[in-house]
Amino acid sequence: MLNASRGLLLVISILATACGGGNSNSGVFNFGGGNNGGLGTGNGMNTLAVIVDGGPVAAGGTVNTLFTTVTICAPGSTTACQTVDHVQVDTASTGFRVIGSVLGSGLTPAQLPQANDGNGNLLDECVQFADGYSWGTVRTADLIIGSGTVAATPIHVLGDAEAPPVPASCITGPDENTVQAFGANAILGIGNFLTDCGMACETSAIAGTYYACSSNAGCQSIAVPVTQQLQNPVSLFAADNNGVVLSLPSVTAPGTAVNGTLIFGIETQSNNALGNAQIYTLDPNYATLSTLYQGTQFGSSFLDAGSDGYFFTDATIPTCTDGPAFYCPASTVMLNATIQGTNGVMAAIAFAVDNADVDFATNAVALPNLAGPTSGTATDSFDWGLPFFYGRSVYVAFEAGSPAGVTGPWVGF
Amino acid sequence: MCKLGGNHAVRRQSITPNSRPNDGVERVRHSATLMKAVAACARGRALAGCRSRVARALRTAEAGVLLIAFALAPLEAAQAALGENIASLARDHEALRATLLVTPMQGYDVHQLVSASGATVREYATHTGHVFAVTWSGMQVPDLKVLLGTYFERYVLLARSHRTGHHVLSINTPDLVMTSIRIQRMATGQAYVPGLLPSGVSRRELR
Numbered sequence: 241m242l243n244a245s246r247g248l249l250l251v252i253s254i255l256a257t258a259c260g261g262g263n264s265n266s267g268v269f270n271f272g273g274g275n276n277g278g279l280g281t282g283n284g285m286n287t288l289a290v291i292v293d294g295g296p297v298a299a300g301g302t303v304n305t306l307f308t309t310v311t312i313c314a315p316g317s318t319t320a321c322q323t324v325d326h327v328q329v330d331t332a333s334t335g336f337r338v339i340g341s342v343l344g345s346g347l348t349p350a351q352l353p354q355a356n357d358g359n360g361n362l363l364d365e366c367v368q369f370a371d372g373y374s375w376g377t378v379r380t381a382d383l384i385i386g387s388g389t390v391a392a393t394p395i396h397v398l399g400d401a402e403a404p405p406v407p408a409s410c411i412t413g414p415d416e417n418t419v420q421a422f423g424a425n426a427i428l429g430i431g432n433f434l435t436d437c438g439m440a441c442e443t444s445a446i447a448g449t450y451y452a453c454s455s456n457a458g459c460q461s462i463a464v465p466v467t468q469q470l471q472n473p474v475s476l477f478a479a480d481n482n483g484v485v486l487s488l489p490s491v492t493a494p495g496t497a498v499n500g501t502l503i504f505g506i507e508t509q510s511n512n513a514l515g516n517a518q519i520y521t522l523d524p525n526y527a528t529l530s531t532l533y534q535g536t537q538f539g540s541s542f543l544d545a546g547s548d549g550y551f552f553t554d555a556t557i558p559t560c561t562d563g564p565a566f567y568c569p570a571s572t573v574m575l576n577a578t579i580q581g582t583n584g585v586m587a588a589i590a591f592a593v594d595n596a597d598v599d600f601a602t603n604a605v606a607l608p609n610l611a612g613p614t615s616g617t618a619t620d621s622f623d624w625g626l627p628f629f630y631g632r633s634v635y636v637a638f639e640a641g642s643p644a645g646v647t648g649p650w651v652g653f
Numbered sequence: 654m655c656k657l658g659g660n661h662a663v664r665r666q667s668i669t670p671n672s673r674p675n676d677g678v679e680r681v682r683h684s685a686t687l688m689k690a691v692a693a694c695a696r697g698r699a700l701a702g703c704r705s706r707v708a709r710a711l712r713t714a715e716a717g718v719l720l721i722a723f724a725l726a727p728l729e730a731a732q733a734a735l736g737e738n739i740a741s742l743a744r745d746h747e748a749l750r751a752t753l754l755v756t757p758m759q760g761y762d763v764h765q766l767v768s769a770s771g772a773t774v775r776e777y778a779t780h781t782g783h784v785f786a787v788t789w790s791g792m793q794v795p796d797l798k799v800l801l802g803t804y805f806e807r808y809v810l811l812a813r814s815h816r817t818g819h820h821v822l823s824i825n826t827p828d829l830v831m832t833s834i835r836i837q838r839m840a841t842g843q844a845y846v847p848g849l850l851p852s853g854v855s856r857r858e859l860r
Contacts, residue, residue: 303816332820332836368794369819370835370842371812412794414813421813431837438838440770440792448793526839542836544820551821551834564825565817614823615832615843615856623821623834 286480286509288386292488292498292626294605296326298419303600303607304548304626306486308502310428311384312338314351315392321384322347326425329502330546331486331636332527333429335436335470336383337367337396339418340376340403342425349402352379355394357464361452364403364459365396365470366410367436368448374398374416375406378450378470385428388477388504394470398422407459409447427546428473430484430502432527432639432649436470475638480505482641483648485512486545490631494604498630506635506643506652514644517635517652520581524639527649531622533577538622541579543634543651547625549610550591552577557593559613566596566612577622581650591627606630734802735844739764739782758858760851761785774800777859779851786845786859794833794840801844804829808844830856 288308295302306329314320322345324338343349355363355378363378376398383390397403399417406415416422429436441449445461450469453459475481481504488500503512522529522542531541533552549566560568572594580586594609608627628634635652637643644652733739739762754765757780764776772791778784789795798805808831811824822842824831833842843859850856 305818330819334837368835368840370794370822370833370840371815371817371819372809408798409796412797414809416819423818427819429837433837436837444770446793447796527837528839540834540839540841544836546818547820548816548818551817551823559825565815565823612817612821612823613825614821614834615825615830621834621841625818625821 285387286504287511288388288502288504290329290486290488290500290502292500292606295423296419296425299326299423300420301603301605302423302548303605304610305423306488306500306545306626306629307424308385308428310336310426312343312347312352312395313382313384314347315353315380315382317351317382320347320351324425328424328427328546329486330427330429330544331431331484331634332542332544332546333427333436334431334433334472335396335429336393336426336473337374337376337398337429337470338426339422339424340397340400341418343397349377349379349397349400352381352395352397354378354402355380355468357450357452357462357468361462362454363394363462363464363468364451364453366406366448366451367396367398368410368412369416372413372416372421373406373410373448374422375410376400376403376417383473385473386502386504388474388480390471390473390476393473393476394468396470404453404455404459407451409461410451412448429470430472430474430636432522432636432651434472434475434639435466437464438466438469441469442466472638474504477504480508480512481638482506482508482643483635483637485633485635486629487633488629488631491606491608491627493608494599494602495606496604498606506637508643514635514652515633517633518585518587519583519635519637519644519646519650519652520579520585520587521583521646521650522648523582524649527639528621529582529651530580531577531624532580533575533622538620540620541622541624543624543628543636543653545626545629545634547623549607549612549623549625550593550627551612551614551623551625552621553614557611557613560596562597564613566610567593568595568597569593571595572609579624583646583650587653589624589628733764733776733778733784734799735784735787735804736846736849737784737802739776739778739784760854775860777845783849785849785851786843786856788841788843788859790841792838792840794835794842804844804846 290306290308292306307326308329309325310327311323340349365378367374377400378394379397380392381395437449442465445463447461450462450464451459452462483506485503505512520529528540528542531538557567557569560566572592574592577589578586592609593611599607608630632653637648637650639649641648752767756763762778766774774795775788776784777786787800807829820836822833831844
């Protein structure tokens with residue numbers, strides 16, 4: 241983990257070298273990816289290095305998990321700062337969340353004012369994942385993400401020691417308030433939505449989201465205006481803020497670390513033009529699209545850099561017997577599916593599924609053909625996880641904007 | 654008998670509680686009579702008898718029996734747990750602003766709760782009321798402690814050791830098969846107990 245002053249030095253050096261309008265900087269960041277999707281080199285100011293490696297040590301080894309580095313500062317401060325590495329990059333969530341125990345080196349949670357809902361209630365928040373929940377305080381911080389900065393924005397401090405006991409309505413599984421349980425030091429949610437809950441949480445108090453807690457009355461679910469909810473940090477940048485492009489190199493076999501680039505903005509710089517990519521619009525409420533696979537329409541499908549494999553239903557592919565969360569065909573199978581946006585635009589996708597046991601035995605951190613089952617047809621979803629992003633530039637357009645003249649939310653590739 | 658097989662009868666009851674939200678605490682109306690009528694229909698009473706009993710119960714529900722304060726999201730209040738008996742609906746708290754729909758199918762009944770926000774929970778129970786599967790779809794994860802009952806701890810144990818990330822969970826064990834999908838604004842999933850599936854019922858019927 242970098243200390244605060246080196247983190248600031250990196251930021252300053254990037255700004256200094258880029259001010260002349262020239263190319264990227266000293267090589268601290270590895271831009272990888274080449275000209276995928278017709279991207280140019282740009283001026284380098286709107287890019288962020290991302291990496292698939294084994295994750296933070298405490299997480300015990302991750303696969304197909306994308307990480308970056310973010311600097312957090314107390315609002316308005318340049319000294320009360322901490323640079324956090326192994327921040328998971330997630331395109332299927334919104335908002336910045338950090339494990340509380342990670343802080344304390346240059347910045348403590350207490351140095352970040354606890355946020356309120358605009359009505360005098362101090363905010364705590366619950367976030368519920370498919371595999372558990374996290375609970376903590378909502379605090380105000382400045383975020384430095386590459387060359388992008390966000391001032392005084394709500395962030396979620398998971399497992400904050402200052403947080404009151406978790407309310408029962410938050411608990412939907414195991415707790416994920418440590419690096420070991422969470423699998424990362426923090427998470428950067430830069431999906432299609434601008435806020436993590438949206439109007440639903442503004443109009444009513446929804447259990448499992450925001451709470452106001454006091455020492456005498458415990459925690460109560462409260463409605464929170466969208467302006468006070470966790471925001472998509474990129475959407476608050478001064479520029480290049482209408483979406484992101486995630487550009488990763490091809491991975492043809494289980495391998496070691498993968499270096500890629502997250503580009504801020506779509507059609508705002510020479511390095512984030514659409515090029516040959518097609519636009520697939522999404523359901524505006526769920527940010528989903530459709531996938532046709534083996535004659536079945538999965539109407540609530542999604543692209544997700546935060547998933548570590550392809551997840552879909554196919555009863556003909558054997559599942560692994562040792563903890564059957566993945567597929568274990570006798571040998572690699574070649575498959576096809578069609579992705580279709582709500583605008584009707586379609587793409588035929590060829591992909592492969594390996595025997596996951598063989599893959600995991602390689603101890604590689606990048607497994608391009610990792611896939612697993614979802615049970616039954618009720619879920620109606622085909623999850624195009626990080627393997628889909630290998631060898632592609634995937635555009636994630638935020639709602640409310642219209643990059644390339646098409647109103648978000650949409651994805652492009 | 655309520656009709657079985659393809660020609661299933663459908664009854665819809667709207668539960669309109671008398672809520673007073675101004676003190677910040679949600680209150681629900683508990684109508685034991687209504688829930689007993691619904692449970693009786695689920696057990697296969699004559700269709701006409703079901704309808705009149707439920708209609709009568711709805712009218713008396715307005716008079717109110719109990720006001721119960723709770724801080725949980727609406728749908729948890731009226732659910733029976735996986736592996737338990739649907740008659741527990743009759744003693745559970747009633748859902749706030751939820752529509753209850755009971756659909757008899759061949760071999761089982763589907764008890765569906767739909768909240769005002771559109772969140773849906775379905776409980777699949779045998780005709781004798783034993784819950785063998787649950788499914789959900791909405792913007793939030795439902796309270797799985799209530800929905801999974803005694804299977805919740807099993808799910809927690811397996812979830813701790815999984816390696817499929819934050820957005821997908823897939824459990825495939827002899828006593829519990831479960832999928833949970835959770836992205837920013839969508840939460841869907843299903844859980845069933847293979848040993849409790851009525852004979853002739855395929856998991857593909859769970860939606």
